[in-house]
Amino acid sequence: MLGGGPCGLYAALTLAKAGKKVTLLEKEEVTGGLARGHKRGENFYDLGVHMLHAFDQGVFETIKEIMGDERIEVPLNARIKWAGSFYRYPLQFGDMVKGMNPFILAHCCIGLLAYQSWYKMRPKDPKDAEEALIQLYGKPLYKFFFKEFTTRYWGFPPTQLSATFITTKMPRLSAVDVIKKMLAKFGIKDKSVHAVESALSEETLHYSRKGAEAMPRLVAEEINRLGCRVIPNAIVRGVTLDDAGKRATGVSYRDSETGEERSIECDHVISTIPIKDFLGAFGDHAPEDVRASAEYLKTKAVTIYGLLVKKEKAIDALYIYYRDKAFHRVGEPKNAGLLVNPPDHTVLIVETTCEVGDAKWNGDESARQAIFADLEKEGICKPDEIVEVNLLRTPHGYPIFGLGFEPHLVKVIDFVDALENVQTTGRQGGFCYPNMHKAMRMGADAADRILAEN
Numbered sequence: 001m002l003g004g005g006p007c008g009l010y011a012a013l014t015l016a017k018a019g020k021k022v023t024l025l026e027k028e029e030v031t032g033g034l035a036r037g038h039k040r041g042e043n044f045y046d047l048g049v050h051m052l053h054a055f056d057q058g059v060f061e062t063i064k065e066i067m068g069d070e071r072i073e074v075p076l077n078a079r080i081k082w083a084g085s086f087y088r089y090p091l092q093f094g095d096m097v098k099g100m101n102p103f104i105l106a107h108c109c110i111g112l113l114a115y116q117s118w119y120k121m122r123p124k125d126p127k128d129a130e131e132a133l134i135q136l137y138g139k140p141l142y143k144f145f146f147k148e149f150t151t152r153y154w155g156f157p158p159t160q161l162s163a164t165f166i167t168t169k170m171p172r173l174s175a176v177d178v179i180k181k182m183l184a185k186f187g188i189k190d191k192s193v194h195a196v197e198s199a200l201s202e203e204t205l206h207y208s209r210k211g212a213e214a215m216p217r218l219v220a221e222e223i224n225r226l227g228c229r230v231i232p233n234a235i236v237r238g239v240t241l242d243d244a245g246k247r248a249t250g251v252s253y254r255d256s257e258t259g260e261e262r263s264i265e266c267d268h269v270i271s272t273i274p275i276k277d278f279l280g281a282f283g284d285h286a287p288e289d290v291r292a293s294a295e296y297l298k299t300k301a302v303t304i305y306g307l308l309v310k311k312e313k314a315i316d317a318l319y320i321y322y323r324d325k326a327f328h329r330v331g332e333p334k335n336a337g338l339l340v341n342p343p344d345h346t347v348l349i350v351e352t353t354c355e356v357g358d359a360k361w362n363g364d365e366s367a368r369q370a371i372f373a374d375l376e377k378e379g380i381c382k383p384d385e386i387v388e389v390n391l392l393r394t395p396h397g398y399p400i401f402g403l404g405f406e407p408h409l410v411k412v413i414d415f416v417d418a419l420e421n422v423q424t425t426g427r428q429g430g431f432c433y434p435n436m437h438k439a440m441r442m443g444a445d446a447a448d449r450i451l452a453e454n
């Protein structure tokens with residue numbers, strides 16, 4: 001098993017429970033991947049507040065049992081700041097229009113109707129994310145709401161993002177439903193309308209007093225207890241194939257503590273590490289065109305500013321999304337039950353997307369000042385209340401669905417699929433956007449494929 005995030009841990013757990021001998025290699029000192037807890041001083045900081053959804057009953061029951069008393073239940077309370085006010089997240093169309101000037105609103109509604117009618121009559125595959133957003137929302141609403149935010153978030157305009165990102169990540173907003181919902185707000189109700197509401201609107205989430213830290217730790221302990229091995233500080237470097245080049249026979253890794261190179265034999269490999277890095281582990285065994293395709297599978301880096309703040313409480317939510325600030329989300333895990341030391345302080349998880357090596361990534365003074373200034377502007381905290389700044393970073397926050405990435409992903413996955421005993425899965429290995437429960441289900445599915453063979 002390569003990679004000890006939620007997907008790799010759950011796959012290893014599934015195999016371990018079935019009595020298989022599993023070795024999990026994780027490059028970091030602790031397991032959990034994006035969902036791991038970072039202890040800094042006396043406190044725990046998540047890499048973006050991570051709470052488990054209970055949507056997958058099988059995964060949830062397993063994790064519930066393993067977490068025992070360490071699991072706490074948290075009612076969802078996510079908000080978004082829009083046009084000077086706070087609304088439930090994700091933003092509903094009805095709330096979106098509240099912040100709009102009536103003339104712009106009318107323009108946007110006409111645009112929405114016109115573009116949706118046009119594309120209904122003349123369906124067309126959108127060539128990029130901009131065209132996909134315009135097909136979904138019309139040009140006026142795209143320009144007003146989506147264009148700048150998308151650019152700010154990704155660091156490049158929607159014209160460089162694949163339409164696949166929009167079509168697979170965003171629910172379709174029907175113009176007719178929007179109009180009917182608006183009428184409903186004025187008391188003119190149509191009971192036949194089933195507008196798409198987010199599954200996130202009312203929900204109980206699952207967390208721990210130490211934040212995201214508990215779940216991966218306890219799952220790793222369970223895997224070890226079942227007689228298998230979770231090896232931290234193990235950076236996967238190579239995969240060896242048999243003479244026919246059809247099966248993996250071993251995996252080599254470097255122990256980052258001692259610098260030693262080691263290898264283990266294997267009957268099967270499930271990889272959950274970034275697909276581009278995994279491809280690199282095959283060296284020249286991967287054809288040149290496949291290696292070239294892997295270069296297109298890039299990820300967006302994330303830097304979290306984990307702040308210890310001398311303040312009892314800073315925001316009135318678990319997390320709040322912002323559209324036009326130096327950060328895009330601020331979480332206060334204490335409001336979900338995180339224990340903070342000292343108790344009259346709080347922890348803020350301030351999320352930013354960035355590039356590896358830029359000012360945000362490095363935590364440069366300019367980036368800090370911009371973030372602190374926006375936190376103060378939003379009334380969240382003052383710079384002199386911030387007593388600790390902890391930088392938590394990953395180059396692999398979000399797979400980038402760049403324009404034209406699809407055939408390159410197919411080519412790399414085809415190469416891996418052609419190997420009889422190798423699978424690549426999870427968020428990094430599958431180059432997709434699962435939440436933790438979905439990533440764990442992907443891990444369980446990969447494990448089940450192996451169990452079905454034996």
Ligand SMILES: Cc1cc2nc3c(=O)[nH]c(=O)nc-3n(C[C@H](O)[C@H](O)[C@H](O)COP(=O)(O)OP(=O)(O)OC[C@H]3O[C@@H](n4cnc5c(N)ncnc54)[C@H](O)[C@@H]3O)c2cc1C
Nearest residue numbers: 003005006007027033034048050051236426427434435436
């Ligand atoms: C900011 C943010 C907030 C999120 N919040 C939530 C939330 O609240 N709830 C939710 O359900 N989901 C949330 N998610 C999604 C969640 O993080 C992912 O679904 C989950 O982490 C995916 O698990 P994974 O195992 O597939 O990948 P990862 O968690 O990325 O795990 C991959 C693992 O591979 C390891 N690895 C990489 N390279 C190597 C190598 N060469 N050798 C060995 N190991 C290696 C990594 O260290 C890592 O441990 C959030 C994601 C982000 C970015």
